[in-house]
Amino acid sequence: MRQKVIFQDLGLTDYFDTWQYQTEIHQKLKEEKKIINNPNPSHTLIFCEHHAVFTLGRSGLQENLIVSPEYLAENNIQFYKINRGGDITYHGPGQIVGYPIFDLDLFFNDVHKYVRLLEESVIQTLEHYNIIGYREAGYTGVWINRGNEKRKICAIGVHLSRWISLHGFAFNINTNLDHFNFIIPCGIKDEGKSVTSLEKELGAKQNMDEVKHILKNKMSSIFEFDML
8 A cells, every 4th residue: 555655845944953853753653653554654754954064873983074163163064963874964055855754664674675765766856857876886875977076966874763764865956065075975085986966967056846846756656655
């Protein structure tokens, strides 16, 4: 049976507030698991943008943040250690941050498949813009290879508890890429790899609402759910 997913676009939000909101929805789904044959689980897909913030995953290294706490404070950039997978990444305006909070017991019990389908949703969105996205062996996320440089356009870091997902992906659309100079993105030190955005690849600012619309429809099709 196709699941139904509540879609919410929160706009520009504070990272910590959104993290708490995710946790509330996650806890609600945990409680709903106790209801036998619950017909309306509260699967939720959140899209938002964040004020400038760096987040460090549970397997990340503090030294991958290469500026001081004083610099962050002076430039009004937040920093949080969180419980998702992966290393350090940046969130900010012009980036679609997606938080699927799904009870995967009602989809499939396969975390690798879950991450691959998140990647596929972004890859198919890029296809709409005639950009070939791909998966780089040994890394999560979505990459673009033009010329001799491999450029990451979408980072993914997730956490599952009782097969309910938290955290998600960050898809660079009109993102200020200069902020990635303050970190070693995702802990990747390979000089042949960098970070990019849809704006950079296409040479012009993109319509965020249009990209969100395409992306959420790709996710609905790929994960086989109906949007509420």
